[in-house]
Amino acid sequence: MSEYRDYMVRATAADRQIRAFAVTSKELVEQARIYHNTSPVITAALGRLLTGGVMMGSMMKGEKDLLTLQIKCAGPAKGLTVTADSLGNVKGYPHVPDVMLPPNDKGKLDVGGALGLGILSVIKDMGLKEPYVGQVALQTSEIAEDLTYYFATSEQVPSAVGLGVLMNRDNTVKQAGGFIIQLMPYTDEKVISALEKKVAKVTSVTDLLEQGVMPESLLEQMLGEFGVEVTEKMPVQYSCNCSKERVTRAIASIGKQDIQEMVEAGESIEVNCQFCDKRYVFTPDELKQLLKGAKR
Numbered sequence: 215m216s217e218y219r220d221y222m223v224r225a226t227a228a229d230r231q232i233r234a235f236a237v238t239s240k241e242l243v244e245q246a247r248i249y250h251n252t253s254p255v256i257t258a259a260l261g262r263l264l265t266g267g268v269m270m271g272s273m274m275k276g277e278k279d280l281l282t283l284q285i286k287c288a289g290p291a292k293g294l295t296v297t298a299d300s301l302g303n304v305k306g307y308p309h310v311p312d313v314m315l316p317p318n319d320k321g322k323l324d325v326g327g328a329l330g331l332g333i334l335s336v337i338k339d340m341g342l343k344e345p346y347v348g349q350v351a352l353q354t355s356e357i358a359e360d361l362t363y364y365f366a367t368s369e370q371v372p373s374a375v376g377l378g379v380l381m382n383r384d385n386t387v388k389q390a391g392g393f394i395i396q397l398m399p400y401t402d403e404k405v406i407s408a409l410e411k412k413v414a415k416v417t418s419v420t421d422l423l424e425q426g427v428m429p430e431s432l433l434e435q436m437l438g439e440f441g442v443e444v445t446e447k448m449p450v451q452y453s454c455n456c457s458k459e460r461v462t463r464a465i466a467s468i469g470k471q472d473i474q475e476m477v478e479a480g481e482s483i484e485v486n487c488q489f490c491d492k493r494y495v496f497t498p499d500e501l502k503q504l505l506k507g508a509k510r
Contacts, residue, residue, distance in 0.1 A: 223429045227440035231401040235269040236393040236429035242452035244387040258323040261379035262357040265392040271298025280339040287332025303453035305489040329355035372397045378419030389423040454490035461494045
């Protein structure tokens, strides 16, 4: 057992021709389910995106770098948003938390049906003037394949992405986790074909987790023959950094006229954080103070 409840490992294999990430994310997906009171299919969809997001966030270099994964879609889910940093923190929210759908033809939660056609945007804010934005059309809307397609087309990095969320009968999260395996530009053709065969054998991430396979052993199973070397292990968690100060700044940015209307209403207003549902109350006196500092 790991000393971390949810954790991620980074590894290299085949003399650094392969880089890999694997994570167990049950606790953070369950935390998201509690915050947003999501239905099983939305728990699975958001859980997969959170799991992919926390691994992709760790690929960034700077401590202040932020990655946002945004899905806008035509299905009943409408969309999902996930934000991750490079330190193992991730948060997210669904646009419609209570979508209910029958299982798909494989008897699994129908994430593809909940999302339908749509666009995946990957936004990397690395402290430059403009964030990097990559966009792809959803391929299967099952999320792992969509991230695989994103890496191949927007970043030109051949990748294999596996993500899974398994629910208990009481709709709590039983297992969650995933992996991302990527080929460096100089990878030998023999390594590529051998790896493709290995990845094809992995039918379900959650089946492996149910068998007690942890991130290190998951990568060992997939990459062992290539000489896998774990280079880092880090805890990951659902973490929201909202604060009254941040919410105050957000209200101040909406402009004087709107704040004036709130003041004239003479009632306290309540603002909920989208990511953790924490409530922030602003009294009429606090709104008057805000009005003095507001622009326009």
